[in-house]
Structures are given as structure tokens and as C-alpha cells.
Amino acid sequence: MLLRQLFDADTWTYTYLIADEASGKALLIDPVRDQVDRDLALIGELGLTLEYALDTHVHADHVTGAGLLREQTGCKTVASHLGPESADLRLRDGATLALGALTVHLIETPGHTDDSVSFRVDGHVFTGDALFVRGTGRTDFQAGDAEQLYDSITGKLFALPDTTVIWPGHDYKGHTASTIGEEKAHNPRLAGKSKADFVEIMGSLGLPEPKYIHQAVPANRELGLGAGPDQSSGHFNEIDGPTAAQLQGDMRVIDVREPHEFQGELGHIEGAENVPMGQCEAASKGWDRQQPLLVVCRSGRRSREICEQLVAHGFDHVTNLRGGMLDYRERGRAQG
Numbered sequence: 001m002l003l004r005q006l007f008d009a010d011t012w013t014y015t016y017l018i019a020d021e022a023s024g025k026a027l028l029i030d031p032v033r034d035q036v037d038r039d040l041a042l043i044g045e046l047g048l049t050l051e052y053a054l055d056t057h058v059h060a061d062h063v064t065g066a067g068l069l070r071e072q073t074g075c076k077t078v079a080s081h082l083g084p085e086s087a088d089l090r091l092r093d094g095a096t097l098a099l100g101a102l103t104v105h106l107i108e109t110p111g112h113t114d115d116s117v118s119f120r121v122d123g124h125v126f127t128g129d130a131l132f133v134r135g136t137g138r139t140d141f142q143a144g145d146a147e148q149l150y151d152s153i154t155g156k157l158f159a160l161p162d163t164t165v166i167w168p169g170h171d172y173k174g175h176t177a178s179t180i181g182e183e184k185a186h187n188p189r190l191a192g193k194s195k196a197d198f199v200e201i202m203g204s205l206g207l208p209e210p211k212y213i214h215q216a217v218p219a220n221r222e223l224g225l226g227a228g229p230d231q232s233s234g235h236f237n238e239i240d241g242p243t244a245a246q247l248q249g250d251m252r253v254i255d256v257r258e259p260h261e262f263q264g265e266l267g268h269i270e271g272a273e274n275v276p277m278g279q280c281e282a283a284s285k286g287w288d289r290q291q292p293l294l295v296v297c298r299s300g301r302r303s304r305e306i307c308e309q310l311v312a313h314g315f316d317h318v319t320n321l322r323g324g325m326l327d328y329r330e331r332g333r334a335q336g
């Protein structure tokens with residue numbers, strides 16, 4: 001079996017190419033519309049034929065490439081029986097797809113959304129947004145349900161052999177894969193946690209809305225062939241303190257307060273660069289427009305203004321720390 005993990009940096013989405021090498025038959029799991037050209041080039045270079053484009057659910061954070069792939073290759077689009085009505089195959093729990101000598105098993109794993117499914121091939125399981133490496137999908141929109149997600153993960157995914165390799169739909173910290181045994185032991189939302197614990201954790205995440213939700217969900221119900229978003233302009237994300245603490249890793253943190261505030265009582269985020277608000281416009285001319293930026297101030301108001309300015313100047317990956325250092329400190333303490 002050939003397996004390739006592909007990444008869309010704008011939406012932190014993994015797409016998987018799987019092929020049966022003997023027959024050259026291939027499928028894509030969770031293709032991203034903006035990456036269809038990349039995926040088709042790879043499939044061509046490897047001499048494969050695309051048989052199926054599978055979606056693990058109706059995504060809120062990116063537009064699926066399934067419809068476009070069907071148009072361009074004649075492949076069949078596959079989703080849950082609760083997924084888009086225009087999918088060629090709408091499958092139920094236990095359904096299988098043949099891909100040459102390989103068999104793909106569909107496992108319904110609802111909870112992130114009601115139509116969420118995972119796909120198992122040999123010793124690999126593609127979990128979409130049900131189970132991430134050391135995390136899980138969120139459950140606060142699109143008919144999400146934390147109790148249901150707990151049951152899906154512990155009842156269905158954790159019933160697979162411990163050696164089964166997990167390939168998630170996203171990762172925000174640089175992980176690529178895990179195993180069932182590893183997540184049973186180390187996933188902080190699940191290891192040693194009851195269903196009640198899990199529901200409480202999921203209820204207190206306070207995540208921002210995905211930046212493309214209002215365009216992506218309607219477009220994905222049409223397999224990505226609806227109008228869809230312009231993913232390259234006009235938007236910035238907002239996150240809260242605890243989320244910022246998790247995401248910081250590869251983000252450049254720009255603190256737009258005055259130097260005395262930066263060195264003052266609230267302190268600053270480790271690694272942050274102090275660029276006072278009045279200097280941002282000039283300074284930003286030398287910044288990499290592709291690098292994710294987290295903009296920070298005291299209360300989140302000045303940083304919001306700077307985010308708007310940066311987006312207007314063509315920065316693609318701008319995030320505001322909502323509530324600023326006040327929220328970051330207060331919630332940091334509450335959490336710690």
C-alpha cells in the first residue's frame with residue numbers, strides 16, 4: 001500500500017493519498033479544493049488512477065476538493081449517508097470500498113459532526129476530526145455532541161488494535177500520526193477520563209469560530225462546487241488566551257503595546273517581539289506575509305486594529321489575541 005500525507009498550511013488540513021501499487025488504483029481522503037492541482041500532479045507522477053475522493057465529514061474550515069476532482073478525473077465521491085446529497089456513494093457503518101487488493105472500511109464516528117466517519121485500511125485508520133494526535137475535534141457546532149464523540153472514540157476507534165496507526169484530519173502542533181495505544185495512554189482529553197470529564201473539557205474550550213465556516217459549510221454540501229470562500233483575503237482569526245498558549249509554537253508573536261507596558265506588570269508572551277502600534281505599518285513592510293502572526297496588546301483592541309491593517313496589506317495568516325494580555329494572564333492562572 002502506498003500512503004502519502006499531504007498538508008494544506010492555510011487550514012492545517014491533512015489530505016491522504018492511498019494507492020494499491022499493483023493495480024495503480026488510488027483514492028484521496030479529505031482533499032482541499034485549493035490543493036487539487038498539487039494532488040493531481042502527484043497522482044500523475046506516480047502513474048496512479050484516482051478512483052475515489054472521500055470526505056470524512058462536511059468540513060467547516062476548508063472547502064473540499066471532491067467535486068472538482070470528480071469533474072477533472074471522473075472519480076467517485078464518497079461520504080457518510082448523512083453527508084452531501086450529491087456524493088456518488090453515501091455509505092453507512094461497516095460499508096467497504098475495494099481499491100485493487102485493498103479494502104477500505106467505513107466506521108461511523110459521529111460527535112465532531114453528525115456525519116463524521118473514519119476510514120480503516122489494513123493497520124491504518126484515518127480519523128478525520130474525530131480523533132487527533134493528543135486531541136480531538138471540537139463539538140460545538142454542526143450538530144456536534146461531546147457525549148457522542150466520547151462514545152465514537154472509546155467504543156469504536158479504541159476497539160481497534162493498539163498498533164493501528166492514526167492519521168488525523170488536522171494537526172496544529174506539528175504532529176503527523178499516532179497509534180491507538182498511544183492515544184489511549186496519552187491523549188489528555190481521554191486517558192483516564194470519564195465521559196463526564198470529557199464533556200466538561202469539551203464544554204470549556206472556548207474556541208473561536210473557524211475563519212471560513214460561513215463559506216465552507218454551504219460550499220461543502222455541494223462537494224466544494226458552490227461559490228466557496230476567497231481563502232486568501234480579508235479575514236483574520238481571533239483566539240483566546242488558552243488557545244494562544246497552545247498555538248504559539250510556530251507563530252510569530254507581535255506585541256503592539258508600548259515598551260513600558262511590554263516590560264510592565266502583565267509581562268509578555270515568551271518570544272514576543274515588541275513593535276508599538278505606531279511603528280507596525282512601517283515595520284511590517286519587512287515581514288514575511290506567509291508566516292502566521294499572532295498580534296497581542298493589553299485588551300485585544302489595539303491588536304485588532306493592527307490585524308485589520310495587516311490583512312489590508314496582504315498578510316494571509318493573521319490572528320488576534322482576543323482579550324489581550326489581560327485574558328492571557330487571567331485564564332493562564334485559572335488554568336494553571
Ligand SMILES: [Fe+2]
Pocket residue numbers: 057058059060061112129137
Ligand atoms: Fe471538521
